Amino acid sequence: xxxxxxxxxxxxxxxxxxxxxxxxxxxxxxxxxxxxGVQRVVLSEVVFxxxxxxxxxxxxxGCKAKNVxxxxxxxxxxxEDYIWPAYSQTSEHRKTEEADLRSxxxxxxxxxxxxxxxxxxxxxxxxxxxxxxxLCSAGMWVLGPRWS
Numbered sequence: 001x002x003x004x005x006x007x008x009x010x011x012x013x014x015x016x017x018x019x020x021x022x023x024x025x026x027x028x029x030x031x032x033x034x035x036x037g038v039q040r041v042v043l044s045e046v047v048f049x050x051x052x053x054x055x056x057x058x059x060x061x062g063c064k065a066k067n068v069x070x071x072x073x074x075x076x077x078x079x080e081d082y083i084w085p086a087y088s089q090t091s092e093h094r095k096t097e098e099a100d101l102r103s104x105x106x107x108x109x110x111x112x113x114x115x116x117x118x119x120x121x122x123x124x125x126x127x128x129x130x131x132x133x134x135l136c137s138a139g140m141w142v143l144g145p146r147w148s
Contacts, residue, residue, distance in 0.1 A: 001025065001079045004032055010049075010071040011041045011135055023135045024068075025079060033079065040136045043074030047129040048120040070111050070118065072133050072140070097138040106134065106141040119148065 006028055014022040021039030051069040098108070109122045109130075120124035122145055128138035131144030 004076050007076055009076045010073050011043060011072065012068050037077045040080040042078040043072055043133045044077050045131065046074035046133045048129060049073055050118045074133065090138050094138045097114050097136060101141045106143050107145065109140045109142045
């Protein structure tokens with residue numbers, strides 16, 4: 001996937017990955033990540049996007065239907081191929097990764113799909129983008145959030 005570094009992509013959590021937290025990457029609405037997704041994605045100059053139709057379908061399905069409708073869109077900086085060493089999925093690894101990201105000024109973010117206004121958030125406050133986003137086994141982390 002390194003041939004796509006520097007290009008604008010969409011990244012999202014792969015909801016069908018049974019082996020752990022994986023992410024899929026799209027360019028021009030075509031998936032460019034390997035089957036099963038990637039373990040770590042780094043994007044710069046990110047804008048968060050929620051497809052209204054997809055969000056409505058999510059609610060029509062009783063909030064249980066797996067439906068990709070929320071994306072981080074930005075310039076692809078890095079993506080680690082699909083490798084799932086056992087250690088990378090342990091809580092010890094996630095805690096170490098979280099501590100490293102916090103020490104570098106990143107903030108933990110999340111996506112809140114419930115309600116009429118779905119949003120990407122930090123501590124419950126909506127954000128519309130960030131200067132840099134890391135999607136990894138420890139979740140979504142942002143640097144330089146742009147608040148809604």
